[in-house]
Amino acid sequence: MSAQFEPVWHALREKVESGSVPGMVAGIRHAGTTEYFAAGVRTLGKPEKMGTDTPFRVASLSKPVAGALAASMIADGTLAPDDPADVWLPELAFPRVLTSPDAPLESTVPAVHDITVRHLLTLTHGLGAIFGSTPLAQAMNQSGIAPSAIPPAMTHDEFMHRVGRLPLAHQPGARWSYHTGSDILSVLLARAGRAPLHEILAERITAPLAMLGTGFFGDPAGLPTAYRPGPDGLEVLDAPDGVFSREPAFEGLGGGLVSTVPDYMAFLTALSQDTLVPAEQRRLMTSDQLTATQREGMEGMAGPGVSWGWQIAVDTDGGGPWTAPGGYGWTGGMGTAAYVNPSADFIGVLFTQRAMTGPDENFNYFWEPLAAAL
Incomplete structure (x- = not known):
């Protein structure tokens, strides 16, 4: 790994060592080069370590996939x-x-x-x-x-x-x-x-991009335990052999996907390069599609300077040091985040297995050192 992003990886190691997050996987693509990082364990009290190919429940990061499929x-x-x-x-x-x-x-x-x-x-x-x-x-x-x-x-x-x-x-x-x-x-x-959603998803997105670790459920042998904060520390939200380890009754892109960081990076890279969908549809998907009145419904979740495209959040003013007008991405309530900044030519993806406590929780421990490194 390059020395440029060592401060980012150091920050992620510290987050894991603090005990607030059992493990995580991250990816950064900048100027045509991609690096991945993994730290921590898949399940508390067990030795299996996170790997860069570990599958995660990506929750609402499924939504941008819905936007691209549409x-x-x-x-x-x-x-x-x-x-x-x-x-x-x-x-x-x-x-x-x-x-x-x-x-x-x-x-x-x-x-x-x-x-x-x-x-x-x-x-x-x-x-x-x-x-x-x-x-x-x-x-x-x-x-x-x-x-x-x-x-x-x-x-x-x-x-x-x-x-x-x-x-x-x-x-x-x-x-x-x-x-x-x-x-x-x-x-x-x-x-x-006119087909099951998993077939349409494979035909149009996951197979062309070789996203072999992405689907509506994962192998329990590889899935990490999903946790949520409780009164006495982290408590199990979904076990490796739980809901996301088997074919679901409802195939949904509101929050139903399992994916890996390299897979999701491949998805965002192809989207940003207009090789997944034509440029005009990608432009509509990743630009502000709301009126000011419609956007009032977002204020409690996303704050000022953020609007919505087709199933993805878009920045209108670039309020953070890693954001810019025209940037786009979102977070997932199970502890995932992704962002594309076209003007700074980077894509960041972070997957954890610790659920967010609400819309006010952020992943600045990843984004701030990343912005500094760039």
């Missing part, structure tokens, strides 16, 4: 952004919208607009994560369709049946709402592609 299908004419979604998702036809986000479920009005593919791409279709105990939030939890680190325990058809029974919190196109649109988009991509 961009590929838009490029070849399978989809168009302004197509009504109910062409493939009849469960979304004639939606009803709550009179206010916290209204009783029966207090609704008709939607002013059809839900479109664009609404799902930009997470503005009207239904998503709700931070509060509203009647709709309770109904989403009871139906098993609320956003979660664990994919829905049901088929695509059952998921859409349950989604279709609930009203929207906001009019289609009015406001950004997190996550649920990504899982709905996953169903749409499978139906539009």
Whole structure:
């Protein structure tokens, strides 16, 4: 490894040695050269070390893959952004919208607009994560369709049946709402592609890029234990032989992928070089696609200077030392982060198996020394 990034690797070693993160894998691509780093163990109390090829549950870093997959299908004419979604998702036809986000479920009005593919791409279709105990939030939890680190325990058809029974919190196109649109988009991509989502993903992304460690589940012999912070320290969120070790009932790109750092680096590299999808679709995917009013829904999660493209966050003002206007990336609640900075010609990817505690948690222990090294 080059001396340039030794301060970055030192910072990651310190993070592991502090005990806050059992292990991690990182990758940096700069000026055409890529380096990888691994530290720590896959499971606390066991000797198996992290390797650069260790598969991780990438959680919401699945979303940019959904955006690229949709961009590929838009490029070849399978989809168009302004197509009504109910062409493939009849469960979304004639939606009803709550009179206010916290209204009783029966207090609704008709939607002013059809839900479109664009609404799902930009997470503005009207239904998503709700931070509060509203009647709709309770109904989403009871139906098993609320956003979660664990994919829905049901088929695509059952998921859409349950989604279709609930009203929207906001009019289609009015406001950004997190996550649920990504899982709905996953169903749409499978139906539009007339094949299981894993086959479409392999055909268009993972096979062409030789992403052999990426899919909707991983080998329990290689998966690290996923942890989350608890009152007495780290507690198990998903064991190596847990939910992500077997074929899921719901193949979703809201948060359902397992991948490796080299695989994800290959994905972001091909995306940034316009070899994965045509340049025009990549430009739309990785540029600001929200109005100021829609963006108000993002403020609590992403802060100022950040907007949304097609299933990926985009920087509008470059507020951090490693960010720049036109940069794009996202984080995953299971402890993952990735960012592309075209102006500084770098891509950074960091996978850990420690779940984030909320949107305020960051990965600056990686990004700040990386910015300094560049």
